[in-house]
Amino acid sequence: MIKAYSSMPQSAKKLVAFLNTDSGTLRSLDIQMVEEKLESCFVSQGYQVEIHRNGGKQLIELMTKKAGDPELDILLAAGGDGTISAAASLAWRHGKTLAVVPAGTMNLYARSLDLPLDVEGAIEALAKGQERKVDIATANDHAFVHQLSIGLHPTTVIKRKNYSYQSRFGKMLAGIRAYLDTIRHMPCHALEMTIDGVAKSVRLSSLSVSNNLFEQTAPPRAEKPDGGVLGVYMAGNLSRKDALALAADTLIGKMQDNSNMLVSSGSSVQIKRLHKGKPAKSVLDGELWPVPDVIDIKIHPKALSVLAVPAQ
Structure with a gap:
């Protein structure tokens, strides 16, 4: 129409x-x-x-x-x-x-x-509003404005489809049930993470790469939409207890204070799958996206024009 x-x-x-x-x-x-x-x-x-x-x-x-x-x-x-x-x-x-x-x-x-x-x-x-220049990120040329996630988040999104819901509250409740299902069989990904050229092999239950670093808020949001950096949030091979604690800290806006969460930043991030057997999924700005063997993530500083609320 x-x-x-x-x-x-x-x-x-x-x-x-x-x-x-x-x-x-x-x-x-x-x-x-x-x-x-x-x-x-x-x-x-x-x-x-x-x-x-x-x-x-x-x-x-x-x-x-x-x-x-x-x-x-x-x-x-x-x-x-x-x-x-x-x-x-x-x-x-x-x-x-x-x-x-x-x-x-x-x-x-x-x-x-x-x-x-x-x-x-x-x-x-x-x-x-007034026009403002902010950052946008790409993962293998797929643009995103919030984050790419691997591990707990996409597995929870997939399992949430097993539950029916009609409202926002119902969707959140389904998400909680799906998360509990997810941590019964904890995801763990063997990856090579390269941040600004420095490589490290890791085993992670949860990985998020964000368009700018997050504030300590619930839900997490970019501290500066034009900060010019990627945020990298890595949680190692978690136990169920660890995963519950991470979820609780995320819900109260304290994710970065969690003892299992390692926070880093950079202008470029490469994610390489070390075990290329079963296909994996990620969440890219809320949508499921297949994980290729190599993901090259870049920040594009002040490349996107947005209408913004006038400064008070």
């Missing part, structure tokens, strides 16, 4: 909005009211506005087709972390400015950008 709004001259900046109607938050809202809010807020600030709404896969396909439009200035995405990540990748590759409306469960990148976490508040803030 397409709607276009404009009372501005043709020279006005053009914002194209993509609403993921499969996202839990948008399913619970009056989508017509969301569209009207977008139109009223952005047109009043001098934008031309075009709005598309569809389910996740179809929306990404449409977004991909539209992102190269030379008349498009602002690419606005409303959805969960996967939708936002796809939009960020397209905005970066096509030289557009990204606007993020949080409409998922965790809304991790919206938190890193200090955006209001309700849809209406985010729209109001973004309409008055």
